[in-house]
Amino acid sequence: MNYSISLQTMLEDAQRMDVMLHQKRTLTKSMCDGVMVTQHGKTYLSFCSNDYLGLRNNPPQQQVTGAGASRLVTGNHPAYARLEALLAMMKGTEAALVFGSGYLANLGTIPALVGKGDLVLMDRFSHACMIDGVRLSEARWMRYRHNDMEHLQTLLETHRAKHRYCLILTETVFSMDGDRAPLTEIHRLAEAHDAWLMTDDAHGFGLPAPYPNPAAIQMGTLSKAVGVMGGYVAGSQALIDHLVNHARSVIFSTALPIAVVEASTAALQLMQSELERGERVMRYAAYVTDALILPPAQSAIVPIIIGENEAAFAVQERLKGRGILVSAIRPPTVPNGTARLRVCLSAAHSEAQVTELVEALREITVKR
Numbered sequence: 001m002n003y004s005i006s007l008q009t010m011l012e013d014a015q016r017m018d019v020m021l022h023q024k025r026t027l028t029k030s031m032c033d034g035v036m037v038t039q040h041g042k043t044y045l046s047f048c049s050n051d052y053l054g055l056r057n058n059p060p061q062q063q064v065t066g067a068g069a070s071r072l073v074t075g076n077h078p079a080y081a082r083l084e085a086l087l088a089m090m091k092g093t094e095a096a097l098v099f100g101s102g103y104l105a106n107l108g109t110i111p112a113l114v115g116k117g118d119l120v121l122m123d124r125f126s127h128a129c130m131i132d133g134v135r136l137s138e139a140r141w142m143r144y145r146h147n148d149m150e151h152l153q154t155l156l157e158t159h160r161a162k163h164r165y166c167l168i169l170t171e172t173v174f175s176m177d178g179d180r181a182p183l184t185e186i187h188r189l190a191e192a193h194d195a196w197l198m199t200d201d202a203h204g205f206g207l208p209a210p211y212p213n214p215a216a217i218q219m220g221t222l223s224k225a226v227g228v229m230g231g232y233v234a235g236s237q238a239l240i241d242h243l244v245n246h247a248r249s250v251i252f253s254t255a256l257p258i259a260v261v262e263a264s265t266a267a268l269q270l271m272q273s274e275l276e277r278g279e280r281v282m283r284y285a286a287y288v289t290d291a292l293i294l295p296p297a298q299s300a301i302v303p304i305i306i307g308e309n310e311a312a313f314a315v316q317e318r319l320k321g322r323g324i325l326v327s328a329i330r331p332p333t334v335p336n337g338t339a340r341l342r343v344c345l346s347a348a349h350s351e352a353q354v355t356e357l358v359e360a361l362r363e364i365t366v367k368r
């Protein structure tokens with residue numbers, strides 16, 4: 001077996017096979033008006049929509065009309081191309097593909113890349129939807145200790161050569177800890193062992209990042225900092241063409257409503273023109289960690305580790321009593337003995353509101 005097959009070679013092989021079997025799919029821009037569909041400037045009477053009752057044109061629905069079909073049938077409104085071009089530009093990649101949600105992006109992408117006989121190595125703190133995607137792929141999988149590069153290296157040295165492809169998965173910013181993955185080191189290890197790196201940027205997108213993301217496969221969501229709904233993968237054109245043909249959550253799921261796609265485009269444009277929002281939230285996070293003498297903030301998420309479940313819950317309730325909502329996160333979401341408050345800051349907070357939180361936390365945690 002040739003162990004040094006690169007991602008590009010795999011994508012080219014899969015594409016050759018799709019063409020040979022006459023099953024290569026491409027996305028066609030479609031504009032739907034009732035049962036009429038316009039593609040490439042020509043209007044057709046469509047029998048492709050799943051709008052069985054004709055309710056898509058019902059007045060109350062017109063604000064958020066459903067797409068009526070999957071993107072490969074007639075759901076691929078030109079609004080998708082605009083959103084994907086903008087995403088690719090912001091991510092610095094050749095192309096991007098939008099999915100129905102971040103969960104669906106991971107669920108579709110991972111099994112499109114690896115399967116039986118392949119190996120997935122993932123950070124122990126990776127999100128449930130990465131785990132679900134890996135399970136669906138039927139690849140062998142192992143988790144390395146959180147951000148522990150020595151452990152990742154050992155797993156690569158011990159297991160990589162026994163498998164065809166190897167995919168390394170990590171979040172860029174971890175959802176429960178707010179810390180960042182050491183992407184440069186992970187990428188170096190991936191290169192040294194002919195493994196592919198895929199990142200989940202659900203909690204990083206929109207915030208100033210310390211360095212560019214070197215991953216060939218960059219997944220993210222439009223439901224957090226973007227504030228809408230949907231997921232995406234950004235990468236090479238070959239990767240995106242491959243996903244259009246092999247990511248089952250795109251192929252076999254209805255496209256997002258056009259209004260949702262357009263809302264994401266508008267939010268991304270704001271994100272770009274108002275970079276100050278990302279800077280402000282990072283300033284707030286730094287203020288909270290400084291004031292409470294915590295490790296420096298790396299993202300908009302500041303964990304305050306309390307330890308015991310009951311104690312974390314008690315702090316949550318006391319904050320609530322003062323009109324402040326902060327979630328207490330307990331096992332199994334986080335490891336035993338590390339129950340915590342998960343403070344999520346937003347550019348929509350005012351400085352006075354952040355100060356109010358800090359003062360309440362100081363009082364409550366001192367009195368505890």
Ligand SMILES: Cc1ncc(COP(=O)(O)O)c(C=O)c1O
Binds near residue numbers: 101103171
């Ligand atoms: C790290 C991570 N990835 C993916 C997702 C899923 O994204 P979505 O809510 O868009 O399905 C989440 C959501 O909680 C997440 O935290």
